[in-house]
Amino acid sequence: MRFKNLIQLLPFIFLFISCKKEEFKVESNNQRTVFMYLPWSTNLTSYFYNNISDMEEAIQEKGLHNERIIVFLSTSSSEAEMFEITLNNGSCKRNVLKEYVNPPFTTEAGLTDILRDMKTFAPAESYSMIIGCHGMGWLPVVQSRSKAKEDFVYHWDYENIPMTRFFGGLTAEYQTDISTLAKSLSNNGLLMEYILFDDCYMSSLEVAYELRHVTNYMIACPTEVMVFGMPYATMGKYLLSENPDYKAICESFYQFYSNYQYPYGTLAVTDCSHLDELAELMKQIHSNYSFDNAQAVHIQRMDGYSPVIFYDFDDYVQTLCNTSTEIYNDFKTLLEKVIPYKTHTKKFYTASRGPITIEHYSGITTSEPSTNSKMVDYPQTSWYIDTHKSLIKN
Template identity: 35%
Template sequence: MKKWLYTLLVVVLAACSNEIPEQQPAKRSGRTVLAYLISNNKAGSLDTYLRDNVIDMYIALGNMKESCTLLVFYRPYTGDTPLSNPTLMSFYTDGRGNVNSQPVLSGDNLTFEAVCQIAQKKEYTMNSQIATDPVVMKEVFTDMQIVAPSDSYGLILGSHASGWMKGNSVQSKAFGDDDGYNIDIPDLADVLKNSFSEKLDFVLFDACMMGTAEVGYELRETTSYCIASVMETPVYGFPYDQILPYLYSENVDYSAVCHEFVSFNKTNNLWGTCAVMDCSQMENLASAVKAKLSEWQDALSSVSMQNVQQYGVGSYRYFSYDVLDFFRELGRKSGVVKTTDLNEAIASVQSALNQAVIAKDCLSGVDYDFDGVVIDGTRFCGIGMYILEEYNPYVANKTAWNDYYKQSISWYHAAGWDDLNLN
């Protein structure tokens, strides 16, 4: 009789295994990793690659030697299958080769469709709402925390992006592209701050051009660390089968995360940069930049911007310059000529960068040229920043960029640009 009841219980539980349970789950120790992926963009340009990313995350889970949880919100390309609606998928591995109580898929059985099939799921109809709407994002992040209460969270954001720039302007995407709609970075920072009671352990941007001082500064109250590239990110994204185990570690090896990303791009004959910002140090970096800009402001109009490492291509060319390389050039124009003197003169900025950028890696040299941008590894500090039209002739016609930067981006004031004498 007991055996019959046990068998019946197993059957009932198995039948419900693809639905997120209604009852409050027990809180798990350690970190839960969350992913917010948006593929509903022009012609589904990222759909194939984001699907592959989910498969790679699943592979990593299957290889974990400890139990852990992964939640993936996936906004599919309109009319796509197997997910007809935006869906929150939950995956739990026991650390013994099982995901959601089933042996890990492999070989020909390992497909996006199969991975979605075993996921515990919650669908969102959204109607006219979009995945970059702050209300929608907050709802999903709240649901994630209900599904998987945890000591802490790390967040992966995957989609198109264009750094600090305003969405729906100058062909910009800010973060996310859901049928052309985006969320601006100050608004994203507010969503994260309002959605989580504690700072996120990290935010990883699997998206273009997010590795800037402006982005890191906006996120300083929402996350401890920001992982991003200052350049455009190849569509393949991060190699999650390699990096996900690092993201579950109590003390994340951020240097290894950067190295794996850059090594993956090198293997695939691509380009790439990756850096990790300690967002708690962005105030200190802003102060160092502000002090040096004030000290050398008379030389700003003399800076030869063509001599500074820049990271943008196409319509985004000149959106971001290497922070330290800019001060090297500014120092030369200020009269600090000797290399030893120059290094000493910019030591305050270098010191602040050493604290703010805790890991970095890049593919440097002409073999990794991307649309005319060649990274000089000896000049790569990890992150970039915008140089306004008053001091940069290359953006003199970027009215929308400059106006939005001054009105909405906190770094503009924190770094002291607004205090400079423009005469």
């Protein structure tokens, strides 16, 4: 599981930047820069190298024309490097642009600087970002362990089982809040074409809503993702295209994981341009319907936690206001715009419970009905605030 506590977080590492820059050439005809961001994630480094190699395989197949590929890779808990993948005579080369010592990527200032470096080395008309690590949805770093009412076992804490991913490292000093990512992108004036989270539990309404002003699309998994991560060798050409083929990205993901050693995978594409409209509709729904906690057991769980933290969003709304109501029909129509593409295998994998059958799938989760102790900070999320404030009367 990668991306850990993206928990409104983006888990990343490091504490002070020192660097060494090599000479670099600014390409005036660069239309697009794809930024692979791979911060320290404790036990995922070898898989990151595989991900990079697979992306290079896709580059060799597709070729590079008016795009550049920049990678930030933590090579240890205290060192990182930024390099560019170039293509020369059919072979990929990694050209180091900058080296870092204890980069503070968990802070707004530190992550802002890293993104500024990327933008300086490879200025472009448009940008996309791939984030690889451990993830834990919207949960904030500050309470990832300290505020739990009891000992809490994360999906990355289990041993001797197939591994999955999350946003950042396994401990708080290597984890980054989602709001920090959003602010750091905004500080650089960056609006990403897409942000792809190669981490667990990141296809969350709460996460997408926090990022809605800094990316057009979000590509992420609503459940845990196997430690292998995204199949970049086959998916890469669609991610690198001038006009990303989101349908093909989902199809490539499904084809890989339906035939994988562990045949479990979920993926969805969120169109962030519709999220403000969705929040307004959810505010109306919450103003007219009250949730019966006894109904939570009937909603599709998308994790292995007890109590559940991540529920299927559509199944929650369907349970809340009933499918026969006009407002649910409006919601369903809008949700199809919010999630234009999605895919899943018959089951998803959890470290704590093993495979779980998927009976209802919208491609995105919410933690709204959860009673888990981790919900202590949920009322502070932007999504909760904007979907629960009183309706304005004309």
